[in-house]
Amino acid sequence: MLLPYEQALIIIPTFNEIDNIENMIRTLFGLYPAVSLLIIEDGSPDGTAKVVKELMSEFTNLHIIERQGKLGLGTAYIAGFKWALEKKYQYVFEMDCDFSHDPKQVSDLLEAAIDNDLVIGSRYIGGIRIINWPIQRLLLSYAASIYARIITGIPVHDTTGGFKCFKRSSLLALDLESIISNGYSFQLELNYKIWAKGLKIKEVPIIFYERRNGQSKMGGGIIIEAIFAVFRLRLKKTFGTL
Numbered sequence: 001m002l003l004p005y006e007q008a009l010i011i012i013p014t015f016n017e018i019d020n021i022e023n024m025i026r027t028l029f030g031l032y033p034a035v036s037l038l039i040i041e042d043g044s045p046d047g048t049a050k051v052v053k054e055l056m057s058e059f060t061n062l063h064i065i066e067r068q069g070k071l072g073l074g075t076a077y078i079a080g081f082k083w084a085l086e087k088k089y090q091y092v093f094e095m096d097c098d099f100s101h102d103p104k105q106v107s108d109l110l111e112a113a114i115d116n117d118l119v120i121g122s123r124y125i126g127g128i129r130i131i132n133w134p135i136q137r138l139l140l141s142y143a144a145s146i147y148a149r150i151i152t153g154i155p156v157h158d159t160t161g162g163f164k165c166f167k168r169s170s171l172l173a174l175d176l177e178s179i180i181s182n183g184y185s186f187q188l189e190l191n192y193k194i195w196a197k198g199l200k201i202k203e204v205p206i207i208f209y210e211r212r213n214g215q216s217k218m219g220g221g222i223i224i225e226a227i228f229a230v231f232r233l234r235l236k237k238t239f240g241t242l
Helices: 021-031 048-055 073-086 103-113 135-152 168-173 185-196 220-238
Strands: 008-014 036-041 062-066 091-094 118-122 164-167 201-205
Touching: 008 021, 008 073, 021 036, 021 048, 021 103, 036 048, 036 073, 048 062, 062 073, 073 091, 073 168, 073 185, 091 103, 091 168, 103 118, 103 164, 103 201, 118 185, 135 220, 164 168, 185 201, 185 220
Parallel strands: 008 036, 008 091, 036 062, 118 201
Antiparallel strands: 091 164, 118 164
């Protein structure tokens, strides 16, 4: 099946990803020469932006938005979504830079996105698919996703996963200015709002790998933040303010 890579944009937020950025860029374009890649760079002091800008002369589909300071995951993706809509991309990906998301699975998500509004690369369907996480972190993340399903009713197993593909129409259906989350609960909020609008969500099984290089930016506090966000979103839906 020929997939519309030329209509797809992969958004990758970065902060201090000097150990991964060039390898990720070369890997993605090696696999998908027609895809476009947008780096949202939050003022990394390690020179991440410099590497990206040097590679832009080699890869014409590579783009960068530079921001001053570490402004957060949610605002990074919102900036990327707005850029993607302005440039008329039809399929828009969220993806990490640290190889925790396997670039080879971009094709799996894109294929599913042709017939769905949002495709989530799921760590929790078909068994738990996480490699090299401490057991405490794994249990906390898995329990948080179960909790979110119970409280909200959303039929998604991996509510906070960050490897996903949006169809353009699903992003247009969202009021991007009303997104209130900025950490990992940002993922839950997007999923919930798309589901609440009656749009079609599909989970595709992925294998999630602990980052190869650099320092993880995720801790238990991020998951706790997502847990509290569940109540806020359910209340907003109940009172018609979602």
